[in-house]
Every structure is written in structure tokens, then in C-alpha cells.
Amino acid sequence: MDNSKPQTIIRLVEVKRRTGLSTSTIYHWMKCGLFPTQVNLGNKLVGWKEAEIDKWVSSRSDVMDIR
Template sequence: MSECLLPRREVERRTGLSRSSIYARMKAGTFPLPVHDDDTHSVWWVASEIDAWVMARIAARNARNQV
């Protein structure tokens, strides 16, 4: 299976987070780190890592509501 890389705007769309929130969570160690392209100064995120982060948020919500 091949991986897909997502630009920041797509990460924002998938997560509902703003750019500043993404970078703050990365700094806190609670969000996947991007892949950097030094030649173009671009950053991308691995789609499966973003999807896993979203699913973990859903699972945490569901666990809280199991009371």
C-alpha cells in the first residue's frame, strides 16, 4: 500500500484545526510531525497518521461517554 502526503490546508480541512493549532499541538507532542522537503521548503503530513490522529480523538470521546 502506498502512502499519501497531505498539504497543510488538507490537514486543516480533515482535522478542523487552524494552522496555529496544528503547530502548537506538534510542539506539545500531541500531533503528527510533517515530512519536510528541503528543496522546496514544503511540508506534508502522512495521510494515515492524520487519519489515525482523528480516529484516536473519536475513540477518546467514545471512551468518555461510556459512563
């Protein structure tokens, strides 16, 4: 039996809020392999894995030396 926590999916508005990035920057960086890829939720709906976004934000904080 798998007791792991289910993954939370967040939508673009929340991704933008957490990262401070614009929609065009998010999609451009995804294309370049610099940002986590989206998950297709069906019928033109997409989201991102919350854990991947949190990890990306944390890694950027380290790079930018945010205090």
C-alpha cells in the first residue's frame, strides 16, 4: 500500500504569484529547459506540480542570494 502524499497541482495564476514571472517568461523558460514543465489536466487545462515549483523557487533563491 502506497502511503505517499498525493501531488498537488497548481494553476498558472498561482505559479506566477509564487515565482514573480510573467506568462511569457514561464513558457519561454519551459521551452529552454529552465523551468518545470506543465502537466496536462485535460481539455485545454494545465497545471504544475507544486513540489517542482517550490523546489525551483528554492533553487533560484539560492542562486540570487535572497535574504
